[in-house]
Amino acid sequence: MTPTTRFLAALALAAGLSGTALAGGTGHHHHGGHAPAGGVPATHDADHDADMAKMIDAMKPSPGDAASTLAYKAADMAMMHDMHVPYTGDPDVDFRTHMIPHHQGAIAMAKVALQHAKDPQTRRLAEQIIADQDKEIAQMRDWLAKNRK
Incomplete structure (x- = not known):
């Protein structure tokens, strides 16, 4: 698989993950102050969602990106996907x-x-x-x- 193909595959996967996460519908967000296993309440945070959207957007290929930049972006996107x-x-x-x-x-x-x-x-x-x-x-x-x- 070429770096570009890997990038596009990772981008598609991450876009699906981020879209769900941005919508708050994965079940990974705890609403209403319910405490997850670690005991610290987690809440849906619009600022976090905006930061995630910016991060995903920054990993998308841009016209004129150097081959190394495309490869770094693909590595970043794959890592983000795999860390889920x-x-x-x-x-x-x-x-x-x-x-x-x-x-x-x-x-x-x-x-x-x-x-x-x-x-x-x-x-x-x-x-x-x-x-x-x-x-x-x-x-x-x-x-x-x-x-x-």
Whole structure:
């Protein structure tokens, strides 16, 4: 799949997610001060919805975007989609299930840097990020395999 195709697929998925989230109809919002598992009341927040809409809009391709920008936007959109994981109420599990796609997003961005960046320090940092994040993802998946109920 080309970066553009991945981007468009991620954009379509995120648009569906954000449209539902912006409408407040996913069941993930708690209205009326009901406390979720963590005990902190969550409410529907119009400012949050506007911020989410701006963020999604910023990830859409724009005329004249460089190939690297398109690839970074696709990585961002895929990460946002993949981080849409249900919470379990177990802070140890939730930490890992949400950090794994976050780390995968860092790897995707580092791969874009390796493909497009010219600065040797940027390239070395990208290589280090890939190695570190791959190792941490493996550790988190191993922990989940042993400890998830």
